[in-house]
Amino acid sequence: MNSKDGQHRWWHGATLYQLYVRSWLDTDGDGYGDLGGVIAGLDYLSWLGVDGIWLSPTMPSPDDDWGYDVADYLGVHPDLGTMDDMDRLIAEAGKRGMRVLLDLVPNHTSSAHPWFVDAAGSRDSGHRDYYVWADPGPDGGPPNNWLDATGSPAWSWHEATKQYYLHNFLASQPDLNWWEPAVHTEFLEILRFWFDRGAAGFRIDVAHGLYKDAKLRDNPPETGEGPLAGHFGQQPSYSANRPQVHAVYRDWRRIADSYPEARLLLGETWVGDLGRLAGFYGNDDELQLAFNFPFVFASFAAPDMSAIVAKTLARLPAGASPAWTASNHDVGRFPTRWCDGDERKIRLALLVLATLPGTMVLYYGDEIGMTDVGVPLGLRQDKMTRGGTGWQGNRDRARTPMRWDASVTAGFTAAAVAPWLPVGDNAAVNVAGQRDDPASVLGLCRDLLSLRRAEFGGRVAGYQALAAPPGGWAYRAGALTVLANFSDRPVTCQDPGGPVLLSTTGTTRPAAGGIALAPWQGVIARPGG
Numbered sequence: 001m002n003s004k005d006g007q008h009r010w011w012h013g014a015t016l017y018q019l020y021v022r023s024w025l026d027t028d029g030d031g032y033g034d035l036g037g038v039i040a041g042l043d044y045l046s047w048l049g050v051d052g053i054w055l056s057p058t059m060p061s062p063d064d065d066w067g068y069d070v071a072d073y074l075g076v077h078p079d080l081g082t083m084d085d086m087d088r089l090i091a092e093a094g095k096r097g098m099r100v101l102l103d104l105v106p107n108h109t110s111s112a113h114p115w116f117v118d119a120a121g122s123r124d125s126g127h128r129d130y131y132v133w134a135d136p137g138p139d140g141g142p143p144n145n146w147l148d149a150t151g152s153p154a155w156s157w158h159e160a161t162k163q164y165y166l167h168n169f170l171a172s173q174p175d176l177n178w179w180e181p182a183v184h185t186e187f188l189e190i191l192r193f194w195f196d197r198g199a200a201g202f203r204i205d206v207a208h209g210l211y212k213d214a215k216l217r218d219n220p221p222e223t224g225e226g227p228l229a230g231h232f233g234q235q236p237s238y239s240a241n242r243p244q245v246h247a248v249y250r251d252w253r254r255i256a257d258s259y260p261e262a263r264l265l266l267g268e269t270w271v272g273d274l275g276r277l278a279g280f281y282g283n284d285d286e287l288q289l290a291f292n293f294p295f296v297f298a299s300f301a302a303p304d305m306s307a308i309v310a311k312t313l314a315r316l317p318a319g320a321s322p323a324w325t326a327s328n329h330d331v332g333r334f335p336t337r338w339c340d341g342d343e344r345k346i347r348l349a350l351l352v353l354a355t356l357p358g359t360m361v362l363y364y365g366d367e368i369g370m371t372d373v374g375v376p377l378g379l380r381q382d383k384m385t386r387g388g389t390g391w392q393g394n395r396d397r398a399r400t401p402m403r404w405d406a407s408v409t410a411g412f413t414a415a416a417v418a419p420w421l422p423v424g425d426n427a428a429v430n431v432a433g434q435r436d437d438p439a440s441v442l443g444l445c446r447d448l449l450s451l452r453r454a455e456f457g458g459r460v461a462g463y464q465a466l467a468a469p470p471g472g473w474a475y476r477a478g479a480l481t482v483l484a485n486f487s488d489r490p491v492t493c494q495d496p497g498g499p500v501l502l503s504t505t506g507t508t509r510p511a512a513g514g515i516a517l518a519p520w521q522g523v524i525a526r527p528g529g
């Protein structure tokens with residue numbers, strides 16, 4: 001059955017949870033989280049009200065980029081567990097009504113992948129064309145001006161075969177050549193392999209990448225500002241963002257839809273233009289979800305956020321589900337970026353994320369209001385941003401262990417074991433300290449997910465902006481009215497005309513002509529209810 005024929009889209013109105021496996025729970029005492037830890041944490045996620053989990057990379061890898069340098073697309077990283085563990089995890093999640101998405105990295109492999117090892121063996125090797133090789137440019141240097149994610153030339157000289165190879169990320173992450181038909185065939189098999197094992201879908205890494213300009217033209221200079229305009233002064237118009245990628249997703253979607261329960265394709269679509277973002281949904285025949293980075297990088301202010309939400313909804317094809325997230329392993333945690341650790345703002349952000357129509361994606365720790373951790377230079381683990389000067393800042397700050405309790409290792413690993421990244425010093429923010437307190441951030445988050453599931457589950461709710469005073473943002477989402485005060489001053493919003501179901505402060509105050517909202521307070525009401 002094709003999904004256009006009414007197949008159940010479980011991700012509509014659902015809550016996904018990005019789980020950074022290495023930092024979730026260590027059950028084998030090596031200081032890294034593992035699949036056993038994910039299994040052990042499933043009851044917690046089910047209690048929280050999560051519908052699906054996206055696991056950060058789980059495939060074998062030398063870990064130059066912590067799994068985003070894949071050496072075997074059909075395996076499980078031995079540090080994390082075995083294929084049996086993965087099967088068990090999918091089955092155990094299923095018993096609790098939760099789906100499991102894996103992270104798929106199709107833009108590049110590890111240089112340790114057998115395809116690259118073979119490709120580097122000789123110019124005539126069978127896998128040579130799986131990668132992007134080029135002769136030196138006219139000046140004898142790299143073929144063009146492209147830069148990698150560290151700001152260095154995106155080309156490395158390969159002395160043995162006397163050509164450059166392309167890497168948009170680290171030199172040990174050679175880019176695949178999507179002009180080569182065999183690469184397509186390989187990935188179709190990879191998709192089927194995991195879908196057949198019960199994976200509910202993939203988060204697709206660098207989904208705007210894959211194809212590179214066939215003529216290898218120079219990237220133009222960056223014109224706009226901010227992380228979505230480009231990096232290191234260049235707009236990646238030719239090193240990524242080629243239109244041919246859409247045909248790949250049409251092929252993948254056909255496979256995803258061929259399963260009795262359609263598999264989900266969720267793209268890491270790093271684009272600043274909402275029209276281009278919408279393009280990744282195709283005519284409901286490409287990705288079913290695409291991450292909205294303009295929203296991630298919005299300022300935490302009513303005019304900016306409400307404008308991006310309205311524009312997103314206007315651009316997306318009818319029936320498509322937006323994907324709202326605010327934290328991840330690259331961009332950092334919203335409780336820091338948006339909220340400066342201010343709990344009032346963290347509560348408000350969770351309320352808004354949970355009431356926007358579409359799919360919400362939490363990052364592990366968002367639900368307890370975990371902030372970024374300042375990781376000292378000597379303890380940093382991310383080679384790509386260790387210098388701290390890159391366009392993403394230092395990424396270790398948002399990859400530190402989940403805080404389960406206030407103990408010295410935060411309950412992430414045994415007391416005698418050194419976690420792979422420090423747990424940070426804000427011991428007060430942890431699951432044990434909040435779990436039994438309905439007034440905690442975790443309690444609020446759980447209430448929000450439960451309300452969300454009841455109101456929005458299985459559909460993309462309608463959205464309508466309502467009049468709001470300066471600093472306020474008010475909207476209808478499905479049958480709910482949301483009133484949010486994004487300011488340091490109290491504001492009075494129009495009476496929603498029905499009971500308040502939930503408030504970030506636990507209380508609401510009536511005021512002449514409406515409801516008085518405290519600074520950074522948000523409420524959800526049901527008009528006519």
Ligand code: GLC
Nearest residue numbers: 065068105169205206329330
């Ligand atoms: C994506 C990942 C990031 C990784 C990069 C290269 O942006 O989210 O963590 O370093 O791709 O795979």
